[in-house]
Amino acid sequence: MEKARLLNAIIETAIDGIITIDERGIIESLNPAALRLFGYQLEEVIGKNIKVLMPEPDKGAHDGYIHRYQSTGEKRIIGKGREVRGLRKDGSTFPFRLAVSEVQYQERKIFTGFIHDLSREKEAEERLREYAAELEELVEERTKSLKKTVVALREAKEEVSLSLEKEKELNQMKSRFVSMASHEFRTPLSSIQLSASLIEKYAQPFENKHIEKHVSKIKNAVGNLTTILNDFLSLERLEAGRVEPNFSSFDLVKLAEEITEEMQMIAKQDQNIIYQHTGLESTVYLDLNLLKNCMINLIGNAIKYSGEHTFIEFNTEISDEQCVVTIKDNGIGIPDADQVHLFQPFFRAHNTGNIPGTGLGLNIVLRYATLMNGTVHFESNINSGTTFVLSFNK
Structure with missing residues (x-):
């Protein structure tokens, strides 16, 4: 019983x-x-x-x-x-x-x-199918939008390059481009980035690798386009004389460590950024934002033009006379014939191939360093790497 x-x-x-x-x-x-x-x-x-x-x-x-x-x-x-x-x-x-x-x-x-x-399981499967269908449609729509944006940016870059020959035409082109970039590119790029993040968030419970792959593609494409847009806008501000250094005292080592951590997140597989500081002092009197932009630009180039499983050396040094920042990679190097033109706007070395870039980064670094009364020096050999040195007198 x-x-x-x-x-x-x-x-x-x-x-x-x-x-x-x-x-x-x-x-x-x-x-x-x-x-x-x-x-x-x-x-x-x-x-x-x-x-x-x-x-x-x-x-x-x-x-x-x-x-x-x-x-x-x-x-x-x-x-x-x-x-x-x-x-x-x-x-x-x-x-x-x-x-x-x-x-x-x-x-x-x-x-x-x-x-x-099985009602809940079937409902979940149906929602997943709907999410996948919506994602495919969104990816297709965003891809078309990104292609149009890339074409528009390429055409704008070519137009700017031709217009540089005459100062009057350059000024007219800058005004048109800045207006177009601000209104036509930033808003849709922000919308695309937000939509991709929301899709990633909503799809997390389903752990679908296909969704993750497409969202990653969207984010990478948006990141590349945003970098291009920022370079153009930075150049315009420099040309218009709207960039003035704001000198202040700050901890160089702390800034460098933060940049190292930030850039390591976007480095290639097994590509390591090794940071080291020399000197007893860590405080400098420079423009923090301009110096940060220079460091990020140079380390970004080192990441971009070096292969996987490589080291990028990032060193800072403060002595009684000066502050020195050094970034060294083991990448593709810069051809001797191209080195004389390296800091010209829109110039890219002939061995860069399909590696994305605007040819503006080093020009911006040089001009930012000059605004802080500094200099930029580099040494490079084909397939042996490149070393950039920023020097600032105390």
């Missing part, structure tokens, strides 16, 4: 539904979980054929299953588990996984069905 009460308690409190029927398909019992799933009271289904809980076509085929089993012993209705649909009292259907076992009890056969509701 104790075992019977325990068994009954287990059945009554089971999360999954449990149904028993006889050889004719007549319902003999349902546990509370099964009654909740189908929406019936116990007295409404006891003694009725199991077909009352089946939608078509399973309902029409059920008698055939029973007949074949009784006449041939076919085991199709017995199984470890299969996905079927149930019919609720209100006429709605729901998916569930059904496992059926045959029990010999008091010289007769009883079939026990174990029902696991």
Whole structure:
């Protein structure tokens, strides 16, 4: 009796539904979980054929299953588990996984069905399909937008390069470009970046690698375009004389360590930035923002033009006479014929190939360093790397 009460308690409190029927398909019992799933009271289904809980076509085929089993012993209705649909009292259907076992009890056969509701799983799968479809549509839309933006930027760059020959034409072009960049590029780029971040956030519960891949592509493309746009806007501000150094005392070592950590996050695989400071002092009197921009630009170039599994040396030194910042890589180097033109705006060395860039970064670094009364020196050899040195007198 104790075992019977325990068994009954287990059945009554089971999360999954449990149904028993006889050889004719007549319902003999349902546990509370099964009654909740189908929406019936116990007295409404006891003694009725199991077909009352089946939608078509399973309902029409059920008698055939029973007949074949009784006449041939076919085991199709017995199984470890299969996905079927149930019919609720209100006429709605729901998916569930059904496992059926045959029990010999008091010289007769009883079939026990174990029902696991799949509604939530199916809803989640449907939402995932919808998210994937929306993502594909968004990726296609954003890709078209990015292509148009890249084409527009390329055309703008070519137009600026040609207009540099005449000062009057350059001024006119700068005004047009700054207006276009501010209004036509920044807003859609911010929208694309935000949309990509939201998609990544909403898709996290589903752990879909395809979603992560496409979101990463969008973010990388936006990052490249934003860098190009920032370079153009920085050049325009310099040309217009709107950049003035704001000298202040700050901790150079702290700034360099923060930049090292920031740039390490965007470095290539197994590409390590090694920072070292020389000297007892760590405080300098320069423009923090301009110096930070110079460091980030030079380290970014080192990352971009060096391969994976390489080291980038980042050194700072403060002596009694001067402050020196050194960035050294083991990258592709700069051809001798190109070195004389290296700091000209829009100039790029001939061995850069398909590596993205505007040709403005080093020109901006030189002009920022000059504003702080500093100098820029470099040494480079093909396939042996490049060293840039920023020097500032105290």
